[in-house]
Amino acid sequence: MGKLGRRKWRLVAGFLAGSACLAVISFLVSGSGWPPQYLSHIFNPVASPALEAMPNLHGLMVNLHGGRVVEFLFSLGVIGMVWWVVRHRPFGVAAAATILGSLLVSQHAYIHDCGILIPALLTLIRPASGEMVRLCALLLLLPMPYEFSFDRESGTVLTILLLVLMAAVTWASRSRRAPATARSEL
Numbered sequence: 001m002g003k004l005g006r007r008k009w010r011l012v013a014g015f016l017a018g019s020a021c022l023a024v025i026s027f028l029v030s031g032s033g034w035p036p037q038y039l040s041h042i043f044n045p046v047a048s049p050a051l052e053a054m055p056n057l058h059g060l061m062v063n064l065h066g067g068r069v070v071e072f073l074f075s076l077g078v079i080g081m082v083w084w085v086v087r088h089r090p091f092g093v094a095a096a097a098t099i100l101g102s103l104l105v106s107q108h109a110y111i112h113d114c115g116i117l118i119p120a121l122l123t124l125i126r127p128a129s130g131e132m133v134r135l136c137a138l139l140l141l142l143p144m145p146y147e148f149s150f151d152r153e154s155g156t157v158l159t160i161l162l163l164v165l166m167a168a169v170t171w172a173s174r175s176r177r178a179p180a181t182a183r184s185e186l
Contacts, residue, residue: 081170096120130172136165
């Protein structure tokens with residue numbers, strides 16, 4: 001998404017070609033029935049126990065009884081925030097927002113999956129990120145939000161903290177522009 005937002009079409013073409021190759025291999029190995037089986041497995045509650053502990057929108061909606069429509073609307077909001085950051089911030093911040101957004105909109109993530117956030121959070125603690133972004137990123141680098149995320153309330157708090165960080169990065173991007181080199185690529 002980051003490269004697409006900056007119109008890096010050759011990189012997007014490479015991604016699509018790689019994805020097409022993986023899809024062809026999947027059809028050759030598993031036959032034509034694999035896509036519905038895969039989707040049913042993703043949405044099967046047995047394959048994803050403890051949904052309320054997931055640090056993503058899916059887990060948040062389970063805890064708040066929000067339903068699929070509300071989750072979809074929140075996901076569109078996160079995608080919009082990531083798109084905005086990608087279009088207005090340098091590559092490091094854009095990549096951090098993309099990683100954060102991908103965890104939030106995923107259907108299957110648990111506490112150990114938050115490890116992918118470490119490079120993104122380290123990028124966001126720089127002084128140029130803004131105070132709210134730095135505060136949220138520093139808080140998420142501490143073990144406490146994760147230590148207590150195994151029960152319903154704390155899992156919800158962790159997801160809300162991730163959403164606040166995403167919103168803070170987007171808000172901080174409103175007045176900052178991408179560097180001249182990135183703008184010339186737009």
